[in-house]
Amino acid sequence: MTVAIIGHRKIDKTPELVKKVNDVLISLIENKNADTFIFGSRSEFDDLCYKIITKIKINYPHIKRIYAMAEYDNGGEDYRNYLLSYYEYVFYDDSIRGAGVLSYVKRNQLMVNMCDVLVVYYNLKYKPARSNSGTKLAVEYARQRNKFVINVFK
DSSP: OEEEEEEOSSOOOOHHHHHHHHHHHHHHHHHHOOOEEEEOSSOHHHHHHHHHHHHHTTTOTTOEEEEEOSSOOOSHHHHHHHHHTTOSEEEOOGGGTTOGGGHHHHHHHHHHHHOSEEEEEOOTTOOOSSSSOHHHHHHHHHHHTTOEEEETTO
């Protein structure tokens, strides 16, 4: 089973949140056979989940961490190798090319399309500095596609 991780750039990282995320991710692994976790970038929630999954991976070495790039890989092979030192797989989908500021929205939609479960940190009252919340758009998109959404913010 594949899990996508999406959340706000800034989060209120408390010990309770760390425990809740850890418990949710372990439950998905043990009870739902989750083995693939797709991460985006630029969010404190992604960073938190990545650290937790990397720690969990010690006891569940079959877990795969995938990095979904929102920008075209201009760094070449060196940059890709750098990313592969942290993830088992890295990808960039050409459908994102030329999307500009919408590249993160399109990348999140691809992540939702690929997942069975979306684990999200989504505060309904969160107001980004500009435009719509990418997390809000991802949650709405996931619900339109009948994806199971776990919001750890609540």
